[in-house]
Amino acid sequence: MSLIKEMLSYTFLLRAIIVGGLVSLCAAVLGVPLVLKRYSMIGDGLSHVGFGALAVAAAMNAAPLSVAIPVVVAAAFLLLRLSASGKVKGDAAIAVVSTGSLALGVIVISLSTGMNTETSNYLFGSILSMSEEDVRLSLILTALVLLLFIIFYHHIFAVTFDETFARATGKRAGACNALLALLTALTVVVGMRLMGSLLISGLVIFPALSAMRLCREFRHVIIVSSALSLVCFLLGTVASFALAIPTGASVVCVDILALLGCFGLGRLRERG
């Protein structure tokens, strides 16, 4: 208890907890349709693109998000397009874009500032990096994600379950996919500097997978995924503070433990 009290006395930690909690929530909600549509790696690809964008922004002395947001959103649409066109296989397309951006980012960094702590922070996240601006941004993001997700929930379900049928019955599957890509891109950008661009996709994938093991109704999967993601983030942050380990990595490890637990529970229920 005293540990938590101590944590809350640091303003930077409080900010990180607010931003991280909100981003975890958004990522968990969006992760469910992404995982079910076999788009899990889009989150991963986007964060690598985000790393490249941050590196370029730093080299140009521009505000990081002013570069990262448009670039990552554009990449999201590109990836979606590539997956849909079928010319390059979806997973290969993502690998091409993400590795390319990572390489570009590394070159830009080494030519400008050189490898330093900031680079490491981009890659693995830093709990110290959250400003008041980030808190405001994450609040807006969360409101946007939850609102749009609730409004288009039934359409998202229909398109995720059966895109062909949804298209045939006049639902706008393309618009639905674009919405998911857009919101995922924004979530990744906002969460990236806290969680690390190499780790942020864990927030998208793990809670959704865990919840899918436990729940038998789509609505419940969304709710459990959000709750689980939030709890794992808080536990991960406390563990990171107590053990003095990086927050992003710590949160992802807690998410993995939760996933293992859910697999175990799912097994037990199948047998029982």
Place this chain on the structure above:
Amino acid sequence: MALISCRDLCLAYEGKIAVDRLSFDVSPGDYLCIVGENGSGKSTLIRALLGLKKPRSGSIQYGDGLKQSEIGYLPQQTPAQKDFPASVREVVLSGCRAAPFYSASEKRRAAENMEKLGLTELKKACYRELSGGQQQRVLLARALCATRKLLLLDEPVTGLDPAVSAELYRIIRDLNEEGVTVVMVTHDVDCAIERARTILHLRTVPLFWGRAEDYRESEIGRSFMASGPEKGGDEA
């Protein structure tokens, strides 16, 4: 007036012609079976009827109050659906329009369709845990939420055992007798002739279009039935 009339339809993928010189009508109350071997253009035709594929030339017209988006489509199942966490009720409801939320009448309609297909007791059950036959009934109930007039069924009995297939055919027959027009794509030519009112035999071009009785007597019909087309349906 016909619900659907195709005139001189030509469908192509990247320059390769899949369906050519096809003209046919679907009249209200019809039970039309579209038969043909793998690669004969059946799946492409379905996509065109649903508006997912633009004709290269020719036309598809919808009449008698049918809109393209009001076709009750029963697709073949996708691998992603096998482990999909959703309840029966959620899947059936997803056949309704939702603008953007389900109206009371849409919910009532879903409930009626679940009742009609004997799914009311299963409505909370998880779709992925159902048997193949039950899953098809769920998807059929969803299709009925999307239409009052026309069902378009793509190989509905693929992978089902004979007793379950017979049950599904009986349900489809009943729906047809209640006035729902049925268009079914199938490999299973024997079953098709037994049940259908009209047959369209496709091999890129139409080889036969007419009454099922006439098809049985026709040369093309006799040779196709004798050759015993392969069962199962993994047509691309």
